[in-house]
Amino acid sequence: MNGTGRGHTVRMNPFRFDEPYQRFELLETERGTPDAPKQTNDPPDPIPKEIPQRLSETETLLKKTFCGAENSDLILRPFRIGNKVEALAAFLNGMADADRIGRFLLGPAQKATLDPLALRTPEELQKAVFPLDESKCSDAFDAAVAAITEGQTAVFLAGERACLLFDTRGYVSRSVSEPINETVVLGAHEAFTENLRTNITLVRRILRTPRFVASLLPSGGKNGVRLALLYLDGVTNRRLLAEIRKRLAAVDADAVLSVGMLEQQIEDYSWLPLPQTLKTERPDRVAASLLNGKAAVLLEGSPIAIVLPATLGLLFSSAEDAAARRPVGTLLRAVRAAGAVVSVWMPAYFLALTEHHAGQLSGEVLSVVLSSHVMVFLPLPVEMIFLLLVFQLVREAGVRVPGVVGHAIGIIGGLLLGQAAVAAHLVSTVVLIIVALSGLGNFTIPDYSTQLCVAYYRVALCVAATFGGFLGIGGMTLLSIALLASAKSFGVPMLAPFAPAARPVRPFLIRRNPLRRAPDDIANAEGRL
Amino acid sequence: MNDRLGRFGRRELTALTAICTLIFGCFSTEESGIFDTGNRLHFATLIALFVSVTVLRLAANALERAGADSLGGRLALFPKPVCGAACVFGVSALLLGATLPGMRFIRAMTDFIYVEAEPARIALYCVPCLAALSMLGMETLTRTARVLLPLTLAAAVFGLGSDVPLYRFYRLYPLLSDGMRLVQQSAVSLLRFLPVVLLLLSCARGAQGWRNVRRAGTVGMLLGGALTVVAELCLGMSYRYTELRELSAPLYRLMLEIDTDNASVRLDRVVLFVWTMAALFASACAVYGAALLTVECFSLRDVRPFAMLFAAAVVTAALVLREADDLGRKLPYLRPAGCAAALIPLAALLMRRRNSCKRE
Numbered sequence: 001m002n003g004t005g006r007g008h009t010v011r012m013n014p015f016r017f018d019e020p021y022q023r024f025e026l027l028e029t030e031r032g033t034p035d036a037p038k039q040t041n042d043p044p045d046p047i048p049k050e051i052p053q054r055l056s057e058t059e060t061l062l063k064k065t066f067c068g069a070e071n072s073d074l075i076l077r078p079f080r081i082g083n084k085v086e087a088l089a090a091f092l093n094g095m096a097d098a099d100r101i102g103r104f105l106l107g108p109a110q111k112a113t114l115d116p117l118a119l120r121t122p123e124e125l126q127k128a129v130f131p132l133d134e135s136k137c138s139d140a141f142d143a144a145v146a147a148i149t150e151g152q153t154a155v156f157l158a159g160e161r162a163c164l165l166f167d168t169r170g171y172v173s174r175s176v177s178e179p180i181n182e183t184v185v186l187g188a189h190e191a192f193t194e195n196l197r198t199n200i201t202l203v204r205r206i207l208r209t210p211r212f213v214a215s216l217l218p219s220g221g222k223n224g225v226r227l228a229l230l231y232l233d234g235v236t237n238r239r240l241l242a243e244i245r246k247r248l249a250a251v252d253a254d255a256v257l258s259v260g261m262l263e264q265q266i267e268d269y270s271w272l273p274l275p276q277t278l279k280t281e282r283p284d285r286v287a288a289s290l291l292n293g294k295a296a297v298l299l300e301g302s303p304i305a306i307v308l309p310a311t312l313g314l315l316f317s318s319a320e321d322a323a324a325r326r327p328v329g330t331l332l333r334a335v336r337a338a339g340a341v342v343s344v345w346m347p348a349y350f351l352a353l354t355e356h357h358a359g360q361l362s363g364e365v366l367s368v369v370l371s372s373h374v375m376v377f378l379p380l381p382v383e384m385i386f387l388l389l390v391f392q393l394v395r396e397a398g399v400r401v402p403g404v405v406g407h408a409i410g411i412i413g414g415l416l417l418g419q420a421a422v423a424a425h426l427v428s429t430v431v432l433i434i435v436a437l438s439g440l441g442n443f444t445i446p447d448y449s450t451q452l453c454v455a456y457y458r459v460a461l462c463v464a465a466t467f468g469g470f471l472g473i474g475g476m477t478l479l480s481i482a483l484l485a486s487a488k489s490f491g492v493p494m495l496a497p498f499a500p501a502a503r504p505v506r507p508f509l510i511r512r513n514p515l516r517r518a519p520d521d522i523a524n525a526e527g528r529l
Numbered sequence: 530m531n532d533r534l535g536r537f538g539r540r541e542l543t544a545l546t547a548i549c550t551l552i553f554g555c556f557s558t559e560e561s562g563i564f565d566t567g568n569r570l571h572f573a574t575l576i577a578l579f580v581s582v583t584v585l586r587l588a589a590n591a592l593e594r595a596g597a598d599s600l601g602g603r604l605a606l607f608p609k610p611v612c613g614a615a616c617v618f619g620v621s622a623l624l625l626g627a628t629l630p631g632m633r634f635i636r637a638m639t640d641f642i643y644v645e646a647e648p649a650r651i652a653l654y655c656v657p658c659l660a661a662l663s664m665l666g667m668e669t670l671t672r673t674a675r676v677l678l679p680l681t682l683a684a685a686v687f688g689l690g691s692d693v694p695l696y697r698f699y700r701l702y703p704l705l706s707d708g709m710r711l712v713q714q715s716a717v718s719l720l721r722f723l724p725v726v727l728l729l730l731s732c733a734r735g736a737q738g739w740r741n742v743r744r745a746g747t748v749g750m751l752l753g754g755a756l757t758v759v760a761e762l763c764l765g766m767s768y769r770y771t772e773l774r775e776l777s778a779p780l781y782r783l784m785l786e787i788d789t790d791n792a793s794v795r796l797d798r799v800v801l802f803v804w805t806m807a808a809l810f811a812s813a814c815a816v817y818g819a820a821l822l823t824v825e826c827f828s829l830r831d832v833r834p835f836a837m838l839f840a841a842a843v844v845t846a847a848l849v850l851r852e853a854d855d856l857g858r859k860l861p862y863l864r865p866a867g868c869a870a871a872l873i874p875l876a877a878l879l880m881r882r883r884n885s886c887k888r889e
Contacts, residue, residue, distance in 0.1 A: 485672035499675035
């Protein structure tokens, strides 16, 4: 789909000629086989061992190490100890307890009175000024950086090649609830909250590296909330980051209240029913995606992150695939793929068989279908589409009604309504079984937006099967595959790394990689993408 | 220019080439003459395949040496009348290649599946698919081919493999019928892989280099061609040449021969519709190739109007040929002339190169 519309949004305009090929492309190279979009950047500079003597040099070095120009988490606080010794405190916002730093580091330092004749070595200052019990002295810059990423506070002193490290770790540990929509058996049990700072910290607790960047940006809505762009410097492709920043900067809306609203403003195709980003409420999933070279966006007031770019493989992967053993993980994926196939094609296939190609069924099967339908007054296609829509109705009601009542509605809808409908000859048992199987298959798809897309797509397929039989299904399937093949999420084709084949070849939907190749497969996404 | 060519890799181009070769190979033959004195179709296909691969490699080499990035771009450098004539011949060969499988599938459907349906109603389902696919462009088509190739191969293996107990070698007799001379003649008349060659040469720019075109073209054509030969051998071992003269849709008939009395569900129509999807896809590729050639030769701005127009023309032509059964059976005899004409641009390129070498 070529062309430009409002902002970056790609719109189909068959009547506009002479449009240049200007879509943002990330994957293709000039070598004949497209490359994976993972890092093409230069490797990051190694972290120096020595601490500079000058505080200004230390500050510059810290900013460079923590990507300080973009990383708003790094706090560098210059202060004086006893109004005499220049010092610089460095810590990560969210990882360190600010209250503890104020009460036990900055407060005592400013109130301290130092003997002008005494030696002011770091060890002496540590003993004389700071009342924190867990502290140590270090002369290695890389150790200081590692401590900062852990949530400790490093205090650098002017003219000294050593620093003091204080244990000020104080990140949030509870009030974080369990995921509601992405429950797992073997994985972590914490989900994002509505607090942006807490959410960044949840990810930072998993990715304890100075290369993890959380860049705070305005959301573009007139309600003025902020968002955080998360990525791993040196891993995420810089062109991808530039494109995401460009799109985020172009957002102009009355209000951005949820990541869903934000997603619509930055996605490639507004007409494509399939989601082009992965929405997740799990910090471990975001962390795993970042390790695989993706970026994520968190919005203030929204307990969901969007991971981009998303591919079909990512949308069909679950957070706990990596936790299961490899053969089991592969089997789980195969079951999921089979569930999706059943969910999409089974109702339409049944309709095509019974309405147009009854000769393909044996006499026994045909007689079972006919005998179950004989008392039903609705035509078979109407019956099928009616039941599929009722299924959606029950599902929507179950989602909207809170807690236990929601589960009860699902059970009542599933059992009683189905039973009553059969008894009242509104629907036939065979069709009911097919719709139930299709619904079950639909629930094996891990992503909620993809589930919805599949649920409505199968209704469209049923309509095509009613009118055209296998020809209708074939035509619609072919067009859908082509549309999917033409779609891109932030420059990465939705079907990558299968079509186009990205190098190195990694699993697409089913086969799971061994964990020794981690972090490529830690999320059980589709590999390096 | 909005040519919607995009960029694609070797594997995608290989998949596209294999599907197009298989479809044009299996579903473009209507020459009952080939079975006059025996079944020599598989030999003829083999020769046609090797001729086509050789033509592709030679033309790609010539165009590379001439510094062209595609066939259309090269033709545009010729004087207008020469370029126009060559373009017309190339486009005709591509559109004829797209029409014949469509005609055969419409006939198969009206004969066996939708017996009471009007062919025009069946064609109504094909037009939007064909137009939309060809308008989406080559990048999308190549990626779609990667998804479609396993499906097509599975359908081919299932369709041909399930009949193995029925195959008899003696049905291939007489193996060479009237000898090699007739096989050669058949091979010339069976240059049915030429649309694939023209398509590859037209879309070379998107493949990021002639080397990729040569490699993907050779591998894809050999893969698709090998399957075509196997399918024709299977047909030859299932029916005698006297029966093949009269049969329409023999590959579908082959699946009907399977004894499935005890099976709950037959799959022959599912297989047929996978073939139909592949045929629609291959036709869309040829339609896109024709539109691209037109746009490049005449320096036009957008490929989509021509893709839409050619898609409608192809389906209409398939319908007309299906109605005029006699014409439909005779038309393939015109193909040698069409194919020879389509070779003109290639020959012109080679001659021009030779002349420029002499001048140097």
